[in-house]
Amino acid sequence: MKKLETREDIELLVNKFYNKITEDETIGFFFKDVVKVDWDKHLPKMYSFWETILFGQMSYKGNPMQMHFPINEIQAIEKHHFAQWLKLWKQTIEENFTGQNASLAITKSENIANLMAYKMEMARKR
Numbered sequence: 001m002k003k004l005e006t007r008e009d010i011e012l013l014v015n016k017f018y019n020k021i022t023e024d025e026t027i028g029f030f031f032k033d034v035v036k037v038d039w040d041k042h043l044p045k046m047y048s049f050w051e052t053i054l055f056g057q058m059s060y061k062g063n064p065m066q067m068h069f070p071i072n073e074i075q076a077i078e079k080h081h082f083a084q085w086l087k088l089w090k091q092t093i094e095e096n097f098t099g100q101n102a103s104l105a106i107t108k109s110e111n112i113a114n115l116m117a118y119k120m121e122m123a124r125k126r
């Protein structure tokens with residue numbers, strides 16, 4: 001199995017991940033119905049996001065949390081949605097990559113998803 005080392009690797013990983021996401025019964029609707037995602041814009045942002053996290057490239061300039069509050073207002077993003085997101089992310093990584101960066105991509109996503117789930121829940125209580 002391959003190591004997760006280059007921008008091309010990230011592109012492959014992210015593309016495969018969103019293929020799973022859009023097919024998914026639990027969370028696919030967020031990306032197709034709640035938000036009509038413009039994939040030509042979203043995918044390059046996600047490549048840069050992961051490039052920044054894994055390789056320290058600083059190509060992503062944005063606020064990953066902020067984007068999710070308005071979605072959460074239209075349709076609550078709940079714990080079980082994040083669990084499914086993480087399951088698919090982990091699955092896609094493990095099917096394609098191995099090594100330190102692959103593990104890092106999993107642990108980072110867990111930390112961000114947990115924080116995001118907490119923030120979304122708090123926002124719904126306000």
Ligand code: HEM
Pocket residue numbers: 027030031035036037038042045046049061062063064067068071077081082085108109112113116
């Ligand atoms: C079930 C959980 C989640 C849902 C439903 C969700 C949904 C979305 C949607 C609909 C967008 C907007 C796409 C667009 O039209 O531009 C988005 C953007 C984004 N998401 Fe998520 N997301 C989830 C979890 C996560 C997690 C766990 C991460 C990070 C590990 C993440 C990172 C991002 C980033 C970086 C963007 C782009 C923000 C920007 O435009 O700068 N998302 N998400």
